[in-house]
Structure formats: C-alpha cells, structure tokens
Amino acid sequence: MPLLPSSKEHKRNWRPATFRGPDGARGVLADSWELLDPTNQRVARIHLEQDSPETGLWRWFILVHPHGAPLGETGLSGSENEAQEICEGKVPDWTIARQPHGRRRPLW
Numbered sequence: 430m431p432l433l434p435s436s437k438e439h440k441r442n443w444r445p446a447t448f449r450g451p452d453g454a455r456g457v458l459a460d461s462w463e464l465l466d467p468t469n470q471r472v473a474r475i476h477l478e479q480d481s482p483e484t485g486l487w488r489w490f491i492l493v494h495p496h497g498a499p500l501g502e503t504g505l506s507g508s509e510n511e512a513q514e515i516c517e518g519k520v521p522d523w524t525i526a527r528q529p530h531g532r533r534r535p536l537w
Contacts, residue, residue, distance in 0.1 A: 441517055442466075446474060464516050470526035473516035475509065487512035491519045497527035 446461035460477035474490045483505055489512040491502040502519070506512040 441522060442469075443513070446476065462513075464513075464520060466525050467523075468525055472520045472524050472526050475512040475516060477509070478505070489515050491516060493520065493524060493526045495519075495521050495524050497525050 442465040443462050444465060446458040446463045447455060448458055449455050458476065460479075462475050463471045464473035466472045472491075472493045474492065475487055478484055478486050478488055486505045486507060487509050488503060488505055491500050494500050504515070506515060
C-alpha cells in the first residue's frame with residue numbers, strides 16, 4: 430500500500446483509514462485513506478472499489494461542507510491521485526469538522 434501523499438505538491442494530512450470491530454478490535458483498511466482537518470477529524474475519504482460493478486475505480490466521499498457541517502457527497506474516479514485531488518478541491522485546508530455536542534471521533 431503506497432503512502433499518500435504520492436507527490437510533493439500534496440501536503441494535506443492523509444492517513445490510512447481505520448476501523449473498529451464490534452469486539453473492539455482495531456485495524457487499518459487496505460487501499461483506503463482519510464483526509465484529516467487540522468484537529469485530526471475526518472473530512473474526506475477515498476477507497477479502491479473491489480467487490481462491485483465499479484471494481485478498480487476509486488470512490489471518494491466528502492464528509493463535511495467547507496464550513497464543517499456534515500455533507501455526504503460521493504463519486505468515482507479512475508485513479509487514486511484523481512480521487513485525492515477531488516477531495517482536496519472540495520474540502521479547503523482551513524475546513525474544521527463540527528461534531529454534535531462537541532464529540533470527537535477517535536482517529537485510532
């Protein structure tokens with residue numbers, strides 16, 4: 430799994446996507462990345478489609494509006510870099526995700 434950012438122009442905070450199972454076990458998802466805001470909250474996500482008609486394409490998710498409100502926009506792109514650029518274009522680097530009642534989603 431290559432480490433993002435793949436080019437020197439991209440300096441945003443991309444990290445491997447993680448999960449927590451029902452039993453509390455944690456792990457890293459293969460071919461899945463999350464864009465974090467300056468407070469380490471998830472604002473966008475990309476992952477490689479593997480078990481669908483879109484196999485081989487990268488799905489991107491925009492989780493918040495630029496001003497931090499929840500959004501949920503999604504789409505497909507042909508490459509990892511293209512999906513990354515779409516996310517970075519839709520979520521400015523000054524975006525801070527607003528969590529209801531001040532909750533923070535755990536990163537790991």
